[in-house]
Amino acid sequence: MTTRTRGFLRDNGLGLGFGLAFLLALVGQAIAGHAEFNNQLATDGLAQVGFGEYLMSSDFAVDVTENWQSEYLQFFLYITATVWLLQRGSPESKEMDKAGTESDKDQQVGRYAHRHSPRWARGRGFRRHVYSHSLGLVMGTLFALSWLSQSIAGVAAYNEEQLRQLQAPIDWGNYVGSADFWSRTLQNWQSEFLAVASMAILSVYLRQRGSPESKPVGAAHTSTGVEG
Known part of the structure; x- marks a missing residue:
């Protein structure tokens, strides 16, 4: 693993970690949901559906x-x-x-912005108002x-x-x-x-x-x- 890769993983660990956890949980939900859905279809005497068909179904979409x-x-x-x-x-x-x-000084906007502040924080009027919210x-x-x-x-x-x-x-x-x-x-x-x-x-x-x-x-x- 290169130094750049290690640095990227360190700098983005929180987002990457929870992003991976989200994907694993979503896959787990899809697998469990598919089994539960087919069990309900079997109970109702209906034909079961494949995994891909379940992923495209409204039942999976609404649960997510x-x-x-x-x-x-x-x-x-x-x-x-x-x-x-x-x-x-x-x-x-x-x-x-x-x-x-809070005040413009506390929020570092307008004339209180510094050189590393986002461009819209240094602006005025509508752009700054939108960026502020x-x-x-x-x-x-x-x-x-x-x-x-x-x-x-x-x-x-x-x-x-x-x-x-x-x-x-x-x-x-x-x-x-x-x-x-x-x-x-x-x-x-x-x-x-x-x-x-x-x-x-x-x-x-x-x-x-x-x-x-x-x-x-x-x-x-x-x-x-x-x-x-």
Whole structure:
């Protein structure tokens, strides 16, 4: 392994590690989901489908996208809510006197930008405004797109089940207002909200040495916005 390759792996270890974990989990989900889907078809007395056919099915698509949209919602809300909402003693919170969007000096924009600042941070007007909120905008857009994908795949999967039971299919609008859609959606949302709240509160009192998601081991419980 060359020095350049080792340097690339070191500099991008977090993204590469979780990217690989994502792919392995997705493959595992596809294999398990395919087996479960065929078991259900066998129970209903229907012909089983191949792995490739299952990957192209609405059942697989809705299972994937309903998880994606809840994750992107979690990060979108967390990114935007932590501008104003604080948690004393948590490294996940800003310091207690920094609620809000902060000053140009604190954010190093406009005339306070330095030579290594992104070009749009040094700009003015619309470009700087958009760049100042770009992370939240992109996360919100990804949530909206994955939510839409979930609803489209969901209505297709729901209607397939309706036809198997010799019942009439429904349109997209009725599905989005149905109990099936909101049951799928809210069971993911509540788990994401619980996880964020747990992390914000538990990190006040508990530590993980060396992690930027934790305060230094010896930091006071009241220390806020301090990372280890």
